[in-house]
Amino acid sequence: MAGPLTPDVAAPTGKAPEVNPPAGAARPARPVVLSVLARTGLVLVKRAALLAVLLALVFGTVELLPGDAANATSERGESAADIQERRELLGLDRPVPERFWDWMSGLPTGDLGTSARGEPVTGLLSSAFPNTLLLGGIALLLTAVLSLALGCWAALRPGGRVDRAVSGSATAVLALPEFVVAVALVLVLSLWTGWLPAVTLTDADGNPDSWTMLVLPALALTIPQTGWNTRIVRAALADEARAPHVETAVLDGLPPHRVLTRHVLPGALPTVAAGLATSTGMLLGGAVVVETVFNYPGIGSVLASAVTDRDSPVIAGVTALAGAVVTGVLLVADLIRDAMTGVRR
Template identity: 45%
Template sequence: MTRKTLRHASGRLALAAGLLGALSLVVYAGVDLLPGDPATARLGPSSTPDQVNQARERLGLDEPLAQRYWEWVTGLLCGDLGSSANGTPVADLLSGRLGNTALLTGITVALLVPASLALGVSLGRRAGGRFDGAGSAALLLTVAVPEFVIASGLALVVAGRLGWLPAASLVPAGEHPLSHPEVLVLPVLSLLLVSLAYASRMIRAQTIHALRAPHIEFMRLNGMPERAILRQAVLPAVLPSAVQIWLITAAGLMGGTVLVEIVFNYPGIGGILVSSVRSGDLPVVQALAMFMGALTLLATVAADLIAAATGRTRST
């Protein structure tokens, strides 16, 4: 790794640290400005002003916003996510659910990588043909459909009408979703369809660009087989961009699973995020918002570093 590359990476990491600080401020202030009062939401409309004031004091809501933010962000730096409104540590509340959501994301990405690469490259190699036209139209249509609509359609047809799989991803208390793999199929398929459409379109575009390079034409004029050209020239040109796409997609899936989890009643972060917003449980909402925002930011920075490293490698 050259000195110039190290300077670039150091600059990006410093920028990422600054953006994480700005993100924490935006997340904390934005969640704090959500409509409704957490204390009133917790106690109900029949609560008296004295009860509300006591609850606000217990939750620390009577302190100035700047002081609350400072206490929260210093806790984050020490690994303390705070406590929910019912006194349960937020880290304990989220650990299992984050693991379940990460499982959905991991399975989806594991299927996405080979499928999107194969489909994207196949469409790119046949650009302008019937297969490419039909495939690109189908991908564009899929990208335009929200994930929860696809999830609802799969639940209605595959689970409701055909009865092949359960419509609800219910997991008995104390058991892991992998113990009941059938509950993972429809949520993973819902996430995979949308992410596959997006990633395949991007990889198709990169494949078309790679095939137009002068050295590809030179290889063909020298009689090199198409498979060898694909393996030696096209895939090495496409893979760096594909890795960027997969990184950003994986980070987006961690937040994008929320609606899909709600549709299938999957025990991930979706249900607890919605219930926390409704009940005004700010520490939980702030922790989840910060986690999803930071994950997306770090994935973007990692993708940028990959682009810079591969770009410099090709130019040397």
């Protein structure tokens, strides 16, 4: 017979007892994954629609420029009849919306149309765009390393001499356009010292002939973006330093560098990632100017020639590729931010 402190033991029924999950148990992973996928798909649809609007504006803007592709690519001595024949061959006699729709219909298959000089746009960009991605990737990596290092160095002693110097220098550098930085680098590191080449020479494959020819263009892109991202890193660290867990770590007597690396920096990484993702578009835009200054074989020279030729398919192709890269980087930054936010929760 069971006593008052002895639990009653039920007779076996052949079924496993039902166990209710505890109230604080984690939710199943599948709904979370589906939610992330749905949100990602919605973001991609919105950005694809924005890119389509941008491409339509590109086509319309080229039409507002004086002249057209037939006139711009004509040879000396050609008659008006020859130019009109080329205009019909290029389809310039058709309405702009019709030509834009034809170009957009080939975009999902990777067909970017034909340039005004009869070359496939895909072939033009496939040889130039990897060089721009290499240059932009190097600049983005240098920007990330330098801005994190400078921002963390300034955050170790808030309001100190280093903090004021870093913040002031970052603001000054941020205000410099890429072409000004490029000209200054050529003047100092090439003409005065002779350390680095001022222009880019290419090999038989159309790539830079030496790694030294990447240094000046990469620095010209890196320096302004380092100023921008250093300010972002410093502001993100300052915001995170006011969090309760950081104040607790300081009161516990942890060294400043340990508080920074283990308690402040992880919480600031989503903001830092978003800033670097935003810099991707700025780097691609600045690459057009920098590549022209250093004669670098990237999309800068392709785009400059396309604008001169009033070549809508080439200009739109460059815009589409740049938009795809920026969209991909922004999506990765959003995923990193969501992941870091979920870990902190």
